Amino acid sequence: MKKKVLCVVILAMLFLCVGCVDKGTEVVNIGYFNNITHAQALLMKSEKTLEQQLGSDVEVKWTAFNAGPAEVEALFAGDIDIGYIGPVPALTANVKSSGDVQVLAGATKGGAVLVCSPSQDISGVEDLDGKTVSIPQLGNTQHLSLLKLLSDNGLAPVTSGGSVNVSAVSNADVANTMNRGDIDAALVPEPWGATLIEDGAKVVLEYDEIYLNGDYDVAVVVVRKEFAQKHPDIVEQFLQVHEETSGKLMHEKEDSLKKINQELLDATGKSLSDSIISEAFTRINVGTDINKESMMGFAGISKEQGFISEIPEEEQLYAAPVK
Numbered sequence: 001m002k003k004k005v006l007c008v009v010i011l012a013m014l015f016l017c018v019g020c021v022d023k024g025t026e027v028v029n030i031g032y033f034n035n036i037t038h039a040q041a042l043l044m045k046s047e048k049t050l051e052q053q054l055g056s057d058v059e060v061k062w063t064a065f066n067a068g069p070a071e072v073e074a075l076f077a078g079d080i081d082i083g084y085i086g087p088v089p090a091l092t093a094n095v096k097s098s099g100d101v102q103v104l105a106g107a108t109k110g111g112a113v114l115v116c117s118p119s120q121d122i123s124g125v126e127d128l129d130g131k132t133v134s135i136p137q138l139g140n141t142q143h144l145s146l147l148k149l150l151s152d153n154g155l156a157p158v159t160s161g162g163s164v165n166v167s168a169v170s171n172a173d174v175a176n177t178m179n180r181g182d183i184d185a186a187l188v189p190e191p192w193g194a195t196l197i198e199d200g201a202k203v204v205l206e207y208d209e210i211y212l213n214g215d216y217d218v219a220v221v222v223v224r225k226e227f228a229q230k231h232p233d234i235v236e237q238f239l240q241v242h243e244e245t246s247g248k249l250m251h252e253k254e255d256s257l258k259k260i261n262q263e264l265l266d267a268t269g270k271s272l273s274d275s276i277i278s279e280a281f282t283r284i285n286v287g288t289d290i291n292k293e294s295m296m297g298f299a300g301i302s303k304e305q306g307f308i309s310e311i312p313e314e315e316q317l318y319a320a321p322v323k
Contacts (some may be wrong), residue, residue, distance in 0.1 A: 005100055027059045028227075028234050031071045031083035031231035034258060034267050036191055037111045037219045038084040040245045043256055044265040050241045058234060062266060067188050068092075075101050081227040082238055086141045086216040088307070091299050093319050094222075095308040101320035103290060104235070105221040105242060110214035111284040112142055113193035114149075114205040116185035117178050122204050125153040131184040134169035134177065140147075141218055142187045143168075144301045145204060145211050149187075175199055189218065191272055191279035198276060214285065216294035223319055242288060249286045257281060290318070 030050075032041035039063075044050050052062050056241055056283030063080060065071040074080040084107055085093075093101040116122040122131065135143040142170070145165065147157070156162025169177050171192040177183050178201065185204060188196065197203060208214030221242065228235045249256045257277050265271035272280070295317070302308045 002189060005297070015072040025059070026057060026231075026234075027061055028054070028231070028238070029061045029063060029079060029081045030081040031063050031065055031074060032047075033066070033084065034264055035189070036264075036272075036277065037108050037284060039249055039256075039260060039281075039286060040107055040242055042260045042263045043085045043249065044245050046259040046323070047245075047246065050238065053237050054234065058099075059235065067150065068140060068226045072096075075222065078226075080224075081221050081231075082221065082235070084219055085222055087220050087295055087298050088139060088141050088144055088302060090220050090222050091295070091302055091312070091317070092139075092308055094312050095310060099312070100225050101222050102225055103220050103295070103317055104223040104228075104319045105239060105288045106217055106290040107219040107221055107242075107246075107286075107288070109217055109285040109287065109294075110207040110210075111190045111218045112145065112187060113190075113197070113203060113207055113281075113283065114146075114185060114187045114208055114210065115196050115201040116204050117181070117183075117310060118200050118202055119181075120184045120202075122185055123205065125155070126147050127204075128153075128164050129155060130163050130166055130183060130265060131213055132165040133165050134174055134180070134183045134186040134188075136168070136171050136188065138168050139302075139305070139307045141298070142189060144298055144305070145216075146187045147305065148211060148297070149205075149303055187314075190283055191276050193275045193283065194279040197279075211297070212291065212294055214283075215291055216297070217291055218284070220290060225319065228319055239288075246286050246288050253281065258266070 032038045045062050068086050070094045071083055071085050072089050074081060090103055135146055150156055150164055155164050157164050157166040167183060171188055174188060175185045175196060177233060215244055259272045260279055299311045
């Protein structure tokens with residue numbers, strides 16, 4: 001009899017323990033960059049609004065990346081469920097995964113400038129003939145934007161038989177590289193554009209002269225299809241917070257930028273000056289809608305350059321609902 005009672009007690013305790021383990025163990029992994037073009041992620045992380053929305057039953061894990069390819073690999077591995085990422089790596093992830101990584105919403109648009117060394121007489125794209133122009137990374141949004149600009153002006157990179165030398169230089173190294181005379185111009189995202197301009201670089205093209213009058217996606221939100229199907233409630237609540245945060249960035253900009261700057265300081269040990277972050281944000285448009293024209297434009301250039309093998313159909317590329 002005592003053995004039976006003991007077994008019942010042990011089974012009851014095990015049942016309770018299992019319940020304790022299961023409760024509150026759901027996790028959503030969010031990827032992002034410590035860059036102001038990923039403004040919603042930075043503000044959400046700072047204010048913990050996503051954690052508040054999801055409640056104590058869901059743990060939010062934030063992972064910062066320095067480049068799109070690394071985040072794409074994390075998405076493929078299932079280490080990231082929802083991610084803020086550039087439109088070009090988003091396209092790459094979608095095609096390579098056969099639609100398992102989909103674009104969920106827009107985030108920011110524009111946010112890049114073409115600048116040149118103050119010693120260079122460059123006033124337009126046509127003056128890049130014979131020059132060396134840097135972009136942050138081969139195959140990224142600024143690289144494809146530059147290729148489109150060159151093509152529209154009858155120019156091409158040296159690698160395609162043209163006269164413009166296109167060189168990948170990390171954003172943090174552009175100023176020194178330009179000062180040494182190793183590059184003549186650079187197409188860079190914010191806040192690097194504002195930083196270079198403050199240091200004396202000349203503006204060749206403003207953000208609204210780069211592509212589609214500045215109304216092109218520079219950061220989007222992607223989701224793993226498997227995660228969205230398994231956790232539609234989490235995705236729906238994420239989208240709600242993402243949209244509310246976008247509204248804050250538009251209507252409470254000064255306070256939002258202070259929080260974003262503090263988040264950058266906490267995460268990286270560095271913050272931006274008030275003048276830099278304010279000027280940079282004049283070139284960034286915030287919104288949850290996706291410009292499908294810009295996405296398909298990037299897809300076309302990506303295919304031409306061999307970065308993707310095919311242009312995805314809309315039903316493969318976009319998750320539902322599309323914001």
